[in-house]
Amino acid sequence: MFVEKHMLAAGTPYATPYYVISSGIPGPVFMMISGIHGNEPASSRAAQGIASRLSRGDLILRSGKLIIVPLVNQIARRKxxxxxxxxxxxxxxGQGTPASHPLSAAVWQLALRNRPSWVLDLHEANGLSQLNPKRVGQSLIISPASRAEGLAKQIVKRMNLTIPHRAYRFNIHYRExxxxxxxxxxxxLGAxxxxxxxxxxxxxxMRVRMQTEIxxxxxxxxxxxx
Ligand SMILES: [Zn+2]
Incomplete structure (x- = not known):
């Protein structure tokens, strides 16, 4: 297993570290980004925790390649x-339409270079989806007819078995x-x-733990x- 740390948007005010963890064994390319929004700290803490455990060798990647950008938007986070x-x-x-911000463009280029088959984007939100279906706090959001639907549903079920407080349980949301x-x-990208x-x-x-578990x-x- 090799862990490399690089800079995304290097040499710009948006520069932020990312990790490429290669198992050396064929398998999926899995990308995980976090901190697209600067006021959602538990998600970035979870992503950084996983990157750090892999860097120290406390967690071993058994197959494929994992790309982690723990804190995309450093400037928003500082504010x-x-x-x-x-x-x-x-x-x-759309195809051929560029990203309209240097940071999302840098994330997109990273994805184009690596062609992930899975992408998790970690966030935090206001409100509990169990109490108000318009809220997305405590949910996995997928696009309608997503090929991720089956697994997302299984993971919501697994998570909810461990959450005694009903209001804190997860839901699936469909959004486009x-x-x-x-x-x-x-x-x-077809991911x-x-x-x-x-x-x-x-x-x-608790939020850091839940993000890490998911x-x-x-x-x-x-x-x-x-
Ligand atoms: Zn967010």
């Missing part, structure tokens, strides 16, 4: 804001929104793309971790 413009509306909207990373990865959302109002450590379920389902 503690979602980010302006909303980076998750700036991804390419142009300019999001999920839609670009699915439509333009199975899932947006993971925990809810801001829950305990921070990612682990996805990686395990692909035979990439034990």
């Amino acid at each position: 503690g804001i979602r980010g302006k413009p909303d980076l998750n509306r700036t991804f390419p909207r 929104r142009a300019g999001t990373s999920r839609m670009a990865f699915q439509r333009l 199975r793309a899932v947006t993971v959302e925990t809810c801001w109002s829950l305990d921070y450590a 990612v682990s379920h996805f990686l395990r389902s692909q035979g990439m971790i034990g």
Whole structure:
């Protein structure tokens, strides 16, 4: 297993580290991005935690290649804001249409170079989806008719078995929104793309744990971790 750390958008104000973990064994290319929005800290903490465990050798990648961008939007994170413009509306909207922001363009180029078959985009949101179906906190979001649907449903079930408090359980949401990373990865790259959302109002450590568990379920389902 090789772990490389690189800079995305190197030499620009948007520069941010990313990790490429190669198992050396054939398998899926799996990409995980987090911190597209600057005010969703538990998701980036979870992604960085997984990258750090892999870097230290505490976690072993058994097959394929894993690409992790733990904190896409460093500037928004430092300000503690979602980010302006909303980076998750700036991804390419069609074949031949470029990303409309240097950061989403850099993420997109990274994806084009690596052609992931899976992409997880980790976020946090307001509100509990179990209490209000219009809210996406505690949900996995997929596009309608996504090839990720079966596995996303299984993972929601697995997660909910471990969450005694009903209001904190996860739901599946179906959304299609142009300019999001999920839609670009699915439509333009043919990847199975899932947006993971925990809810801001829950305990921070619990949110980090849930994000980590969800990612682990996805990686395990692909035979990439034990
Ligand atoms: Zn977000």
